[in-house]
Amino acid sequence: MESPERGQLGTSGSASQADEHMIIKDIPKEEKWLPGNAACPGCGLSLGLRLMAKAIEHPVVVMPASCGSVVQGGWPKSSASFPLLNIAMAAAGSAASGVSEALEALGKKGTVVAWAGDGGTADIGLQALSGAAERGENIIFVMYDNEAYMNTGIQRSSSTPHGAWTTTTPEGKREFKKEVAHIMMAHNLEYMATASVAFPTDFIEKLRKAEAHKGTKFIQLFSPCPPGWRIDYSKSIEVGKLAVQAGVWILYEYENGKVSISPISRPYLDAKKRRPLKDYLSLQGRFANVDEREATEIEKSVVEKWRFLSRFM
Amino acid sequence: MQTKVITGSRSVATAVMLAKPEVIAAYPVTPQTEIVEDIATFIEEKRLGSRFIKVDSEHSAMGACIGASSAGARTFTATSSQGLLYMDEVVHWAAHARLPIVMAVATRALAAPWSILNEHTDFMTQLTSGWIQIMAENNQDALDSMLQAYKIGEDPRVTLPVMVGLDGFILTHTSMPVEIPEQADIDSFLGERKPEFEIDVERPFTFGNVIDERYYIDMRHKMFESMQAAKEVIGSVSNEYKRLAGREYSMLECYNCDDAEHIIVSIGASSGDAREASDRLRKEGVKAGAVRIRVIRPFPSEEIAKALGGAETVTVVERSLSVGGGNILAHEIRSALYSAHGPEEAPFVKGFITGLGGKDITPNDYINMVGITRERPTGDEWFGLTGG
Numbered sequence: 007m008e009s010p011e012r013g014q015l016g017t018s019g020s021a022s023q024a025d026e027h028m029i030i031k032d033i034p035k036e037e038k039w040l041p042g043n044a045a046c047p048g049c050g051l052s053l054g055l056r057l058m059a060k061a062i063e064h065p066v067v068v069m070p071a072s073c074g075s076v077v078q079g080g081w082p083k084s085s086a087s088f089p090l091l092n093i094a095m096a097a098a099g100s101a102a103s104g105v106s107e108a109l110e111a112l113g114k115k116g117t118v119v120a121w122a123g124d125g126g127t128a129d130i131g132l133q134a135l136s137g138a139a140e141r142g143e144n145i146i147f148v149m150y151d152n153e154a155y156m157n158t159g160i161q162r163s164s165s166t167p168h169g170a171w172t173t174t175t176p177e178g179k180r181e182f183k184k185e186v187a188h189i190m191m192a193h194n195l196e197y198m199a200t201a202s203v204a205f206p207t208d209f210i211e212k213l214r215k216a217e218a219h220k221g222t223k224f225i226q227l228f229s230p231c232p233p234g235w236r237i238d239y240s241k242s243i244e245v246g247k248l249a250v251q252a253g254v255w256i257l258y259e260y261e262n263g264k265v266s267i268s269p270i271s272r273p274y275l276d277a278k279k280r281r282p283l284k285d286y287l288s289l290q291g292r293f294a295n296v297d298e299r300e301a302t303e304i305e306k307s308v309v310e311k312w313r314f315l316s317r318f319m
Numbered sequence: 320m321q322t323k324v325i326t327g328s329r330s331v332a333t334a335v336m337l338a339k340p341e342v343i344a345a346y347p348v349t350p351q352t353e354i355v356e357d358i359a360t361f362i363e364e365k366r367l368g369s370r371f372i373k374v375d376s377e378h379s380a381m382g383a384c385i386g387a388s389s390a391g392a393r394t395f396t397a398t399s400s401q402g403l404l405y406m407d408e409v410v411h412w413a414a415h416a417r418l419p420i421v422m423a424v425a426t427r428a429l430a431a432p433w434s435i436l437n438e439h440t441d442f443m444t445q446l447t448s449g450w451i452q453i454m455a456e457n458n459q460d461a462l463d464s465m466l467q468a469y470k471i472g473e474d475p476r477v478t479l480p481v482m483v484g485l486d487g488f489i490l491t492h493t494s495m496p497v498e499i500p501e502q503a504d505i506d507s508f509l510g511e512r513k514p515e516f517e518i519d520v521e522r523p524f525t526f527g528n529v530i531d532e533r534y535y536i537d538m539r540h541k542m543f544e545s546m547q548a549a550k551e552v553i554g555s556v557s558n559e560y561k562r563l564a565g566r567e568y569s570m571l572e573c574y575n576c577d578d579a580e581h582i583i584v585s586i587g588a589s590s591g592d593a594r595e596a597s598d599r600l601r602k603e604g605v606k607a608g609a610v611r612i613r614v615i616r617p618f619p620s621e622e623i624a625k626a627l628g629g630a631e632t633v634t635v636v637e638r639s640l641s642v643g644g645g646n647i648l649a650h651e652i653r654s655a656l657y658s659a660h661g662p663e664e665a666p667f668v669k670g671f672i673t674g675l676g677g678k679d680i681t682p683n684d685y686i687n688m689v690g691i692t693r694e695r696p697t698g699d700e701w702f703g704l705t706g707g
Contacts, residue, residue: 133376
């Protein structure tokens with residue numbers, strides 16, 4: 007079996023593919039999301055923002071209420087060395103639209119990036135995002151998906167997966183994760199992708215690809231959260247990789263009505279090559295209550311997700 | 320300068336055309352709709368170069384205005400009633416973020432039950448928001464106030480958003496002659512917006528991040544001070560506008576007040592009827608006057624104390640209601656008079672709740688309310704109930 011870590015380093019797949027992809031040492035050294043911020047150790051959101059600011063030369067970030075609101079640091083200081091507009095939780099899509107239209111009207115430069123959590127995207131922010139996408143606003147909307155309301159103390163969102171413990175699902179969530187990416191596929195976006203903070207070069211490449219398109223671009227970024235997922239602070243990347251290897255998190259792009267599975271996830275088109283689901287679940291305290299029956303349900307949802315995407319390949 | 324017979328909606332849209340905001344974002348709601356329809360037409364006809372973001376909701380309308388205004392654009396939106404309430408969270412955000420957004424509010428009753436007709440409670444729900452609030456009396460006032468709104472809000476001493484109210488249907492859908500200022504005059508009157516802080520990749524700022532408990536109160540105090548400073552700016556902007564348009568506006572307008580013993584206070588489109596009532600009362604030998612409140616935020620306390628201080632009774636007529644508290648305007652007027660003159664010298668202030676959900680207020684109604692005040696000067700009352 008090919009190692010996804012190696013895939014990410016550009017050594018898997020055919021030689022021509024490998025040549026097209028960046029490797030870790032190609033990531034720009036300059037830090038625009040500054041260290042010393044208020045993120046927890048192992049924070050997926052903070053790593054994601056750091057990578058975003060490396061991928062995009064002049065980001066203008068619009069941030070609704072989220073862990074990001076706190077992580078950036080308190081007035082009069084800030085960890086962002088790029089313009090950062092904080093906004094109400096439901097307003098990421100709308101405020102980003104306004105910034106984008108104004109920058110264009112005034113002839114000012116900058117790439118507008120709405121950076122929202124799963125609550126600010128899948129729940130309270132969905133309408134404004136859908137509106138922006140339908141209008142084709144020139145923005146990149148990144149949903150950093152840590153699969154719960156972490157900033158308010160780990161409450162379930164519609165993006166929390168089945169079986170996961172949160173403070174409002176003490177026995178584990180009964181419902182299944184809302185697939186926001188599938189909803190966004192219905193918006194005929196210029197560019198859409200999923201990514202993971204565990205695969206930085208893939209994320210950076212997708213951001214750069216998104217930036218090259220006009221119109222609304224959407225990236226759903228898998229962002230492990232140690233305190234919320236009940237994992238050790240050192241395990242964020244490991245869990246992020248396992249999610250991909252188990253096929254729970256699928257890295258893909260969607261353009262012109264076609265899904266293209268990203269090289270890192272491509273081996274797992276073959277279900278036999280996927281890591282056992284229990285390897286992914288057992289590493290996380292949030293799934294402690296998941297029994298055999300529920301594990302089977304989750305397994306089925308993974309199979310269904312691959313099958314759904316295969317219709318667009 | 321030409322005069323046209325136009326609706327209040329067209330007056331607002333014309334003011335927007337003259338002010339040339341770079342970004343407009345709005346969502347349709349009765350009776351505001353003709354404002355956004357007119358603006359869309361002006362843009363299609365290339366008479367207005369704004370980008371018009373046709374958003375998914377009022378919350379998104381204000382969200383988009385906040386984004387655009389933060390990026391340095393001049394912005395506009397308009398709403399009514401349920402729309403204003405749906406927008407409420409970000410209405411407050413806009414003021415706290417010190418963004419000089421201009422919004423027209425076509426006033427309307429709140430549901431349930433459904434009513435699309437006129438009332439001012441929607442407008443009054445925003446008194447704590449930090450917006451400058453001007454209520455127009457007629458279509459000319461609506462156009463002139465809109466243009467002054469940009470100048471007032473964008474003044475560096477103020478940097479607050481401005482809301483211009485106009486009575487739904489009574490003004491928005493009624494035509495009357497309106498003098499349209501020349502574009503060149505408005506261009507030099509308004510100039511370009513020059514924000515002190517704006518989104519700029521060359522000069523990056525973080526806007527609105529967490530502030531701790533030591534300093535938050537100071538931020539609010541600065542807002543408060545800017546709102547107080549707006550009183551002076553409203554005066555100077557009014558003077559400047561008078562030079563170009565010939566019309567003068569103040570925070571409140573007094574009619575027959577100098578020797579008046581009984582003064583009616585009104586707000587909005589029915590104020591002409593209040594003046595008519597004072598004329599008729601004068602013919603009957605009652606020394607009556609009428610005061611129209613034009614600017615309610617900042618509240619013109621000093622002007623009220625001066626205009627009403629010498630009266631025997633004050634009859635405050637409101638198309639709005641704070642359930643459980645009753646009158647909104649009457650309380651503030653009573654407070655201003657009490658503070659300025661003390662309990663012995665302050666006139667009796669009697670509030671009336673009337674005209675809700677589109678109920679008409681006629682000159683006779685005003686005369687009757689003054690009669691009730693003279694008979695029973697204490698205790699606020701309702702007027703116009705059917706007993707149904």
